[in-house]
Amino acid sequence: MAKTTPKPVANLPVTVTAKPDEIVPRPVAHPHKNLDRSIRAALAHTTGGVSPYSVSQAWNDWALHLARSPGRQLELAECAQTNALKMMFYATGALSGKDTPAPFAAKPHDHRFAHDAWDNPPFNLWKQGFLAVQDWWDHATDTTRGLDPQDAERTRFQVRQMLDLMSPSNFPGTNPEIIEETIREGGRNLIEGASHFTEDVMQTLTQTHKPAPEGYQIGTDLACTPGEVVFRNDLFELIQYTPKTKTVRAEPVLFVPAWIMKYYILDLSPQNSMINYLVGQGFSVFMISWCNPTADQADLSLEDYRKRGVLAALDAINAIVPDQKVHANGYCLGGTLLAITAATMARDGDDRLASVTLMAAQVDFAEAGELLLFVDESQVAFVEDMMWEQGYLDRPQMTRTFASIRAEDLIYTRAVNRYFLGKDDLPTDITVWNGDTTRMPARMHSEYLRGLFLENRLTAGRFAVEGRVIALKDIAVPMFVIATESDHIAPWKSVYKTQLFTDCDLTFVLTKGGHNGGILSEPGHPGRHFRIGHRAPGALYRGADRWLAAHPSEPGSWWPKYAAWLGRKNPRNSPLPQMGNPDADLAPLCPAPGTYVHQM
Template sequence: MRKNNVHAIAKQPARGELKTAARAKLSSAANAHAEHPYAGLDQALRGAVARMTGGVSPFALVETWTDWALHLARAPGRQLELAEHARNNTLKLAEFAAKSLPETARKAPFSPKVYDHRFADPGWQGLPFSLWQQAFLATQDWWDHATDDMRGLRKQDSDRTRFLVRQLLDTVSPSNFPWLNPEILAETARTGGRNLAEGMVHATDDWLHTLSQAHTPPPEGYKIGKDIACTPGQVVYRNDIFELLQYTPQTSKVQAEPVLIVPAWIMKYYILDLSPHNSLINYLVGQGFTVFAISWCNPTADQRELSLEDYRKRGVMAALDAITAIVPGRKIHANGYCLGGTMLAIAAATMARDGDDRLASVTLMAAQVDFSEAGELLLFLDESQVAFLEDMMWTQGYLDRPQMARAFASIRAEDLIYTRAVQRYFLGKDDLPTDIGVWNTDTTRMPARMHSEYLRGLFLENRLSAGRFAVEGRVIALKDIAAPMFVVGTETDHIAPWKSVYKTRLFTDTDLTFVLTKSGHNGGILSEPGHPNRHYRIGHRAQGALYVDPDSWFAQTEPTDGSWWPAWTEWLSANCSGKVAPPSIGTPERGYSPLDAAPGRYIHQT
């Protein structure tokens, strides 16, 4: 039986005591192999360097370039091949230029990548802009070829080199320079230079905001709790890590088994509760489900010692305990998004090991349980990089919002950095407010210890799928999960690539439905009914069936037009025991009284 004081936030130690103890623990964990009297001095110096470089290890960069250059230097055949490729690209450019002079119809030999929209303006088709564009794309094509795999070269280093070259080339794209970009020149002529003046205002505002790191309030029409994150409900539990939201029923009868949403701790939960029309939570409630959602806190330096185990035990498990008290005698459909799905998989495997059968099903959305193919975020994750981040977090207590935002933006710098910069600073266009744009700027921090643990244990050492991830001193296994699973991947996800998400089928034996939906990490999940130009593929793996590799599965699974949400709710309903009267909001007699209206307090932490 819960006591009434369960809602009280755990009392924290004094700030100075906690900071001293935390730094000692993190220093010990990060440098167990290098204990010496001046270890703290080394960490402080490396932490200062890390803050100047945005957390990117210069040692990892030097190692990457050195490995690639030395392998190329000892491969004269590859050098000849690259020379021929350069010659061929030069000839293609010369032929294109010659045919362009009389302005005759000609086919461009090089095309931008499908996600690169920098050259979409029709002005790039005319002279001299088409020549500049083609010269840039030819250079990009040569470097793509030069950074292909080489015999003896670590694949991680070839991928790293390609990524670094792409970042460098993006800085010198002709689209970035006003005198080379036809769209900027045309807009400047049309407005008499007003676009450049307005762009200067935008640049000044962004520079001041970067210096101050002040939280930007949402624009008119996008107020949190009123316009977005506005599905009605109550906070029914709160501790120092999370708030548990229970949403008000919208139907006279509901499915007997409730649903728990576990978002990633690197984001505010309301990516799943944006505007009413594209809110996954609102859709679930409207379909007759009792929905609970976790809203994580935005940790401060005083919470640097929060661990992965804290997020599992005092987060996911505490939420399950609360739901069990509010809806007694019912199993729970648990749904985890991104790293929240990884945490849910850990919790589900631990529950299976310990004989806890409260889960009716497990849904993982764009969530990985194996990190050997974790996309471009994994490129620079080695011992040097992780140690560098640990040193930076040792000095500040968390991974800060801008540091993480830059990492995600660099994956698609063409659109997220340079295209946006051109629009704001040279075309004078302000960012159009959107619900997902407001959420995207409402970034969070991550406590130092927890971030270090998941970088090492999950990304770097891949312990979960390797059978080396221990909870409470005992190893867990994903194959122990007996609850049916629904796993969602997205086609163009660069954070959790769909083939990596698909590997959940490889490490589990239970009944599993896999869905591959159009778009990326967020857009593919926010695929509400009525969203134009959407499709998905869906396939079922019966318990104990043989494994089918992702390419074969893709080839034999036809796409279905529309949203995958109805298919998921049908699957959830099929795993429910029937409809009943809605449960009460909270249960005061068991210690879970309603505390605040949704979306609660933690969502407003900056």
């Protein structure tokens, strides 16, 4: 990657509130401090963006509290003794041929030991020994009185990373599946795996972008819902989709995806495209396709994404479909941005929104899951220094963060399959999309990390837009909020707290799946279920666990419920709108999916 000229991103004004409505500019740093930043940026590249201070602080906090707690030490010694006795009893039974129940079980999401041969000696002993050590460390990193809960979680996370690295499933001599495959293939699997390893190393070193495999071409197989790009600026392209019905609902729908991903997660293959589904249901749909920022766009801010992004898209839609309100739908970070935009519009008397939908999007970050383990003052400063040097947070740096949260599956299981079993990655639409990553502009990502993740200003009444604080309670239009059961990026209870900070008519859906899979829940998808509930305007808040107990699971997809909800909020039909509006300088520029989606 070419060396870019460092940009003084940290010297830009940042909202630091002494009084709620006051903006205090951050003092300009002394030029000599750039030397410190350059050194920290170089260190950040070697550590993958992880602050060594944050790591050592967590371990010091844990160790010091354990050292002054003799009762806790005795408890852990007893736990170790109990686990050792369980292992001794199990090993004795297993080696003597008895059917002895296994004392330890892998966690529900851990599939490393699913092969039947892991239940045969000696592999069952290695498996149980690993799980026994994992069980002890889970107890050892429980919160101790006086220990910062975040430091306890950090130590647990770091121990899990180390244990995942040393798992017997990772080594050819201790993994029965690798041994069986090597015997069956005569070692050809290892040769094929070595080829895969060389290919991946070269791609990592050169940072080349893999071309989409055959059958997964963007615009032909993926992101292939017909439409036109009707507006473009340096930040985004606006896609208007071609109607499939004789008439459409009068009020259009605008999707605001996250800028951390390519938009076509919502328009994958035709059968699981949410866009294609809604267009087929008679809705007039628009989509924002964000640019993939470069170092020259390091100064893009959250305000740019709000004003020159969402509001500019609304302006264009109002010119194409005049005199109609817009149903806005935000996904992931796009939902957070949409909530900020909707609250600002409500504060300023802008009534162009008809409803707001938030999909796997957080407005409160106090319970943001394991991503919070990467956010403290030292860690944010470390990432800021790295972005200061290169102008953005690069694709591999974000990918490593998300992969480490589920390292046993996303890193080690894939490595075993690819390098030891010789299996090539089978492409699917979602894995192709997952590899089509984007960058994050330095200033915007810094504002996001500090203002939302680190300081949680939005729900604390300290998030200012154009010099004045906004409040989510000002949003009066109906809301539809979707969370997913196994989301490790936006945990469902965190998404659920949207109900705590709003007073409007709100429908909440909890659906099976993860951050992406739960949203891609098309009708006919096997094994899907969801829960749905309604909160009337001004109703009292009900906690997440009480809500869960009160709303039974329903089989199938939540999409029809959402289409019906949109239909009730948008009952009138109208003739097909024109594609763009040449009279308003919004003539179609090119067919969907446009040009920004192809940016590397």
